[in-house]
Amino acid sequence: MTSRLLHPSSFILFFLLFFVFFTGQAHAQATDTLTVANRLYEHGNYAESSRLYQELVTQGYSDPALFHNLGNAYMQQDEIGRAIVNYKRVLRIDPRNADSRANLAQAESSVVSQFPTAENQSITDLLLTTTDYATRTQISSFALGLWLLWGAVYLLYRRVWHTGFMRLSLLLLTTGVIISAAVFFTITWADRTQPEAIIVVPQADVYAEANNADRVLFALYDGTAVHITDHAADWTNITLAGSDLSGWVASNALEEVVVD
Amino acid sequence: MQVTSDERRMTSSTAPKTSANLRAAVVRRAEKRCRRGAEEETQRRKKCGSFFVSSGSICVCVSVLTVIFCWLFVVTAVAQTPVTVTLDRTTLxxxxxxxxGVTIDGQINDLPTPPDFDGFNFLGRTQSSQTTIINGDMQSLITVIYTLRPVLTGTLTIGAFEMIVDGIPITTEPQTVAVTQGTQSVPSANIAAPSALTGAESVYAEAFVDVETPWLGEQVVYTFRFFRATDRLMNANYEPPEFVGFWHDDEEERTTYLSDVGGREYQVTEFRRYIFPTIAGELxxxxxxxxxxxxxxxxTAAVTLQVNPLPEPAPDGFNGAIGTYTLEATLxxxxxxxxxxxxxxVRLRGEGNFDITPDPEFSDLPGWRAIEQQSVTNTQFQNGVLVGQRQWERLLIPTEPGELTIPGIDYIYFDPATxxxxxxxxxxxxxxxxxxAGEINTPALTLTNPAAPTLRPILAAPSLLEKATQALPDQSFFWLLWLLPLLIVLGDGAAWLAGRFIRPRTRRTQTQTTIIASQPRHPDRYVDGWLEKRYGMPFTGLTHHQRIAALRETGLSAATLTQIDTFYRxxxxxxxAGTDTPNIDPDTLIQTIEAEETK
Structure with a gap:
């Protein structure tokens, strides 16, 4: 009996079952915690509910409902910035979530620092608007799919069907690949080089240099959206969307939208 | 997560027994089967060499699976207990x-009994309770948050909380936290050491109150301290008094610090209890x-208090509230x-015992129909004083048009300070x-949180909460797939280049092979076809003599004609006749004819 238990197949089966078991248990407990947090929210205990939601986020859970509810809990506590961060996180995962989009619009209307939208939008801004309708993963999958299809059609055109129809298909696919790849690479470039962040403190002073003793250029208020351009110790260099304003703020005054 | 009483009973008692019996039975059966078929099994394993087809292996698998699923059942049942204990951090x-935080989803008579919090100073407790009645179904959710500060380093354990939820005793699981040394030193004594302690004693205990002549219902802090010399190893427990004649709960603040008395170091453990006299006179x-x-x-010594009765006469509307309160209302x-x-x-806040503070009187309002929605109570100790807040929400439905008044609400209390x-x-x-409805546009006014009323509601928890996974564009295989069409184009280009620059060099060599490979099965017909194209006359179907006669007209030499005739025969x-293939190659023959014509 002992030799059977020590058989390699036994170990593999045993570990597989335990892996499935513990993974399932952890996820089920997380769902229970979310349910409890929802109950707390419904009973008006927003501070405790947001604490439980945040705990799940810290554990690595990423779900539109979790971020949406956390955003609501922060909204109820007048923490507009943190609410905006979480609504934006929902829209990163599920761009067509109407509830979060409505709440985000409401939260953004409460932000003190309002900056006018640039009249002449660049082609980059135009490409970035696609994120209102599709996630980065969806766009990248579409671009890759078109590119692979282009490869297949090209091969058929060269080797099998050297026809006008194939030539036209190739032309249309080439156009599609160029556009979708441009959208995808623009989004990726924007995410990598200038990730979006939100001011999450009532007031954040923006300094000319990463130093408290330096002069204050201007102040930003809770909920203002910025783009991160650089880091230095406990300081972050930010720039405002649609303007040339930039400066250094304390890193704990803002929170990145992208979930690591 | 609603769990019925029957389910909870199963969780606490029946389920483990059932699972244990089931597990034992299955294991016994499995072992019996294994022993009985041991020899057959050995033979079978030798024959097929497979682990999974042997009955013994199946027994083992069944046993393991049974144990796992029994465990799964028990753990799942435990996970559905109505009590959740959460820590805001595990390293500090x-x-x-x-x-x-202890969150209780159910009805309780008494707050949870906390563990000893060894290694921590108890700083305070916040309690909030909400009761909602929806369609006659009363739901209660209680959250108690204990604020602690570690005084020791290392791995500290917060023991189990005990409570009775819906009549069923519940004990939570202990929690552990890792504590490292901070920058601040251990708290020092804020009360002078007792004069009776000289330094000769190994242990010493004392007790006192902050107010010896309190008013009825006024908060009294009962402090008891235990001194033990640090040069003696000892284990100490304590039994607090009954507090007869006082309202109290089991919460206590605990502080540990070192004190030097008479040149001897003592570890002092100081306990604080918040009590409220409920009887006037000597207690x-x-x-x-x-x-x-x-x-x-x-x-410790017994402590005697002289409790003063509240002054007479009490004003009309006084319901026994003692403390300092403020009543607010927002619409x-x-x-x-x-x-x-x-x-x-409506929000009542201030200092006092909110567990026994009466509610304000909500009188009927003419022109309004009132629906009580919910009340929320929060209490906590702040700087040695029990403070709190209780909030009521009322939905008021106007039943007639016009300018309707919602009058202010009076709340009368006795202030021990004044x-x-x-x-x-x-x-x-x-x-x-x-x-x-709709006659007047109703804008929202004077809200503490203007965003709240129109906020889209929270979303229901999904059946399974998923963890974040690596996005597709962040995976390496995604980028490798981008290379595939490029490789196709490059391969095609390479093939084209090979056809243009490399193939011509070998074309001459390949021609011979190609011609031979493309020769027809009947060489005579092949040559017939060539001759027809060459001389523009039919050669198919001619006899040998006719063919030679026709070719003689073209001016070919006799030797060539003989060669042609031999080839055809x-x-x-x-x-x-099925003999060997002709020893003259048709192409060689054709080349001979071409060469002669060239001459």
Missing amino acids: TTDDQLRV TIEPTLFIINDSIDVK DKAVTNVDDPVALT EQYETTTSSAYTVIVGGE TAEATRY
């Missing part, structure tokens, strides 16, 4: 505070008993229509009510 320093708090090493008893909108409700939030009865009154509101013999 001695400078940090730890918040331990005695019995001694607190400390038990050293399970054998030696050390007692979500000031303009509405008939049958369009407004929300009135020794007088005081009154706090909430704000009054006037609401303009339109005749029918050999080819004919090959086709009809």
